[in-house]
Amino acid sequence: MTQGATTARAVGGPGAWPAFAGCLLSVFMQMIDVTIVNTALPAITTDLNATSAQQLLIVSGYSLAFACTLLPAARVGAMTGRRRMFLIAVLAFTAASVWCGTAGTADELVIARVAQGIAGAGMAAQTIAILTALFPRDLHTRVFALYGATSGFAGLLGPILGGALVTTDPAGFGWHSIFLMNLPLGIVTFALGWRFLRLDTPRQRSPLDPTGVILSAATLFGLLYALSEIHLRGWRPVPCLIIAVALVLGAVTLLHERRVARRDAGPLVRLDLFGDRGFAVGSIVVTGFFGLFTAFVFAISLTLQDVLDFSPLRTGIAMTPFALGAGAGALLSPPLVQRWGIRALAGGLVLFAACVALGVAYVNITGGRVNMMLCAAPVLLCGFGAGVFAVPLQPIMLSGLDDGQMAEASGLLPTLEQIGNGVGLALLSAVFFRAHTLGGSTVMLSAIAVAAVALAAVTLALPEPAVMPDRSGPAPAPVVN
Structure with a gap:
């Protein structure tokens, strides 16, 4: 059996589409939180007296944590079960969103955003494997198209919705509402997943490859942190140097993964x-x-x-x-x-x-x-x-x-x-x-x-x-x- 195959294909069951709806809600939440904070950042900065460094981390902390966690989260899901990992991640993401929405200091919001990014990656890293297990091949075009479309819609809606919520403040929560709106969405997502998502336990448990986790996380963190610095502050020597180091680390990561694959030890x-x-x-x-x-x-x-x-x-x-x-x-x-x-x-x-x-x-x-x-x-x-x-x-x-x-x-x-x-x-x-x-x-x-x-x-x-x-x-x- 191919390593990493984590589920038996009880495809096309009556719960497949409601479970899919839960997956799409999770995609919507995790992707909208990539962009929604940008238009609310001035209000957050004023309310929490955030420094420029804190502003950068409020914006980029989520994306950095999200990107660096995706690969190990996918492997943990393969080891422990996609359904279990998905439901835990939904709960964690919802809790972290509430934490973001109730943060009282800029430092607390930065930490909560990192936690939110880690949990978001836990959801995102299971989605393709779950959809593959839920649906037969002849439906993959439709379900993957809807998956990509939901992600795209959330990315487009994020800045607009963030600005509208802060400007109109319909619930009286100010900038807090951009995070607190995930509470009802998270509850519905968890309920759909708990009730309808039915996947078998893994047939083969590959090791986690801790060296690969460290190398890949360091590579992605360095690359994406430097790129975010360039986006916000322009092309300067330090981020360019970090990119060069990250590329070297990336090459080392690939060499390591090739060695692990040759040993059939479960590459990341x-x-x-x-x-x-x-x-x-x-x-x-x-x-x-x-x-x-x-x-x-x-x-x-x-x-x-x-x-x-x-x-x-x-x-x-x-x-x-x-x-x-x-x-x-x-x-x-x-x-x-x-x-x-x-x-x-x-x-x-x-x-x-x-x-x-x-x-x-x-x-x-x-x-x-x-x-x-x-x-x-x-x-x-x-x-x-x-x-x-x-x-x-x-x-x-x-x-x-x-x-x-x-x-x-x-x-x-x-x-x-x-x-x-x-x-x-x-x-x-x-x-x-x-x-x-x-x-x-x-x-x-x-x-x-x-x-x-x-x-x-x-x-x-x-x-x-x-x-x-x-x-x-x-x-x-x-x-x-």
């Missing part, structure tokens, strides 16, 4: 996954896409609110056509891939790039004056291209793996996504020069459009799917990390 990272062309090329594309789209969401939010003086509410209204277009793209992507194969994905990304470039030209011609009715159609087409590209990506990437390999990818795939997020924001800072002007936004968004075209070219190296996505298609979905 299954390097043989990259022997599959779809997974290898897909890893590059997924990392690039999450970097690209994280940069896009940040650039749009910054441009609309800081440069064009949009309120958070008006920003949300302006991006609504994008969400609708992404939903339409998600619905139509299966027949498009049936007809055109991988070229449909590349075409969707080129359409996205063309609409971004058109938007750049428009705001420069008008001097920053925006007619939202006139812009609705291009914004909708921009979202449509993103939806066509992103929804089939993960199913195609994973289609060449067997069930045991998919379980092993459960921690690796979200780790790649987190690396993409960090790289995207750091590179965006490099081209933006932190100048909150129309010219700076033009440089940012133009660079995103060029990068999208380049990524579309890389996408063409993906193998054509042996089994095209089903025509029933996924539900509508905006796509962002």
